Amino acid sequence: MPFSTADIPSLAGKTFMITGANSGLGFESAKVFAQKGATVYLHGRSLGKVQEAIAEIKKVTPTANLFPAVAELSDLASIKGMVANLDIRQLDVLMLNAGIPFVEYNLSNQGIESIFHVNHLSHFYLVQLLWSLIVKSNTRVVSVSAKPPLALAALKFDLEEINNQSAFSAPVAYANSKLANVHFTVGLAKRGIHACVIDPGPVSTGIAKKMTASGVLPFLGRNLGFLVSVKVEVGALTQIFASVSDKAIAGTGWTNKDQPWDLVKIPTFKEPDTETLWTFSEDLLRSKGF
Numbered sequence: 001m002p003f004s005t006a007d008i009p010s011l012a013g014k015t016f017m018i019t020g021a022n023s024g025l026g027f028e029s030a031k032v033f034a035q036k037g038a039t040v041y042l043h044g045r046s047l048g049k050v051q052e053a054i055a056e057i058k059k060v061t062p063t064a065n066l067f068p069a070v071a072e073l074s075d076l077a078s079i080k081g082m083v084a085n086l087d088i089r090q091l092d093v094l095m096l097n098a099g100i101p102f103v104e105y106n107l108s109n110q111g112i113e114s115i116f117h118v119n120h121l122s123h124f125y126l127v128q129l130l131w132s133l134i135v136k137s138n139t140r141v142v143s144v145s146a147k148p149p150l151a152l153a154a155l156k157f158d159l160e161e162i163n164n165q166s167a168f169s170a171p172v173a174y175a176n177s178k179l180a181n182v183h184f185t186v187g188l189a190k191r192g193i194h195a196c197v198i199d200p201g202p203v204s205t206g207i208a209k210k211m212t213a214s215g216v217l218p219f220l221g222r223n224l225g226f227l228v229s230v231k232v233e234v235g236a237l238t239q240i241f242a243s244v245s246d247k248a249i250a251g252t253g254w255t256n257k258d259q260p261w262d263l264v265k266i267p268t269f270k271e272p273d274t275e276t277l278w279t280f281s282e283d284l285l286r287s288k289g290f
């Protein structure tokens with residue numbers, strides 16, 4: 001049965017935090033949760049962008065309880081600073097939504113390839129920082145992955161290889177980061193966290209215009225993606241569903257057809273990689289002083 005926002009009960013008294021909430025899927029999710037009465041922390045990289053998003057939502061829901069959370073995700077220090085300023089006692093849902101698409105080779109503030117850093121490591125670090133709150137609150141952690149690119153994925157657990165510019169391919173880096181989202185979900189579920197992962201399918205957001213890398217796939221995404229994309233109100237339903245539905249139990253994946261996504265059937269999913277990625281991510285953070 002298709003899921004709609006009418007299926008969402010009142011969320012009054014619940015607290016949500018969404019990364020990348022100033023635009024696209026994250027913004028749409030924040031809007032819906034606010035309409036249902038939730039308190040929402042909207043993360044963005046600039047206070048101005050988040051304030052604009054909050055003002056937009058307040059046009060629809062003037063009484064909405066909305067707070068900004070500002071961090072540049074390609075800088076671990078910025079994430080640490082954001083968390084230090086948060087005052088959340090109970091966090092019901094943490095939506096790890098922010099992401100960058102097929103962008104050109106770039107290094108983050110900590111000297112880590114930016115797609116891997118922003119799409120995986122930043123969220124891994126955020127969860128480490130919020131760990132005691134997540135455990136205490138029984139927070140549901142929803143990661144926004146992308147299923148079709150996973151066929152290209154070949155995870156690397158060596159910073160030199162991840163950072164190797166001569167071997168860099170934006171679609172493969174994106175695929176690896178999105179496979180990392182799946183492994184992270186499985187790793188969280190193994191540790192008793194109510195974690196789910198979703199694929200929104202192609203959705204009309206600003207992301208296509210951000211595909212700055214050269215090559216066929218970025219070109220197609222930038223110029224023709226809109227032909228197969230659904231409106232953001234529809235595209236956001238999968239992550240909204242995973243955030244609120246009783247069906248979305250820990251360790252499950254969901255697609256835009258409201259169907260369970262069988263994680264173990266992903267061709268590139270190798271079970272031991274879940275723990276290897278976890279340890280690699282912890283070690284990498286430590287080696288960078290975080």
Ligand SMILES: NC(=O)c1ccc[n+]([C@@H]2O[C@H](COP(=O)([O-])OP(=O)(O)OC[C@H]3O[C@@H](n4cnc5c(N)ncnc54)[C@H](OP(=O)(O)O)[C@@H]3O)[C@@H](O)[C@H]2O)c1
Pocket residue numbers: 019020021022023024025026044045046049071072073074097098099100101118144145146147199200201202203204205206207210229
């Ligand atoms: N749209 C699709 O077709 C599609 C398909 C599959 C998966 N996804 C996934 O869905 C998620 C949301 O994407 P979207 O389509 O809604 O695109 P979007 O509108 O570009 O939203 C991405 C969000 O992430 C934020 N972000 C990116 N890099 C950041 C950084 N370094 N620091 C802080 N914030 C950062 C963006 O902030 P700025 O606005 O400041 O850049 C924006 O708020 C992504 O993880 C994407 O991979 C999307």
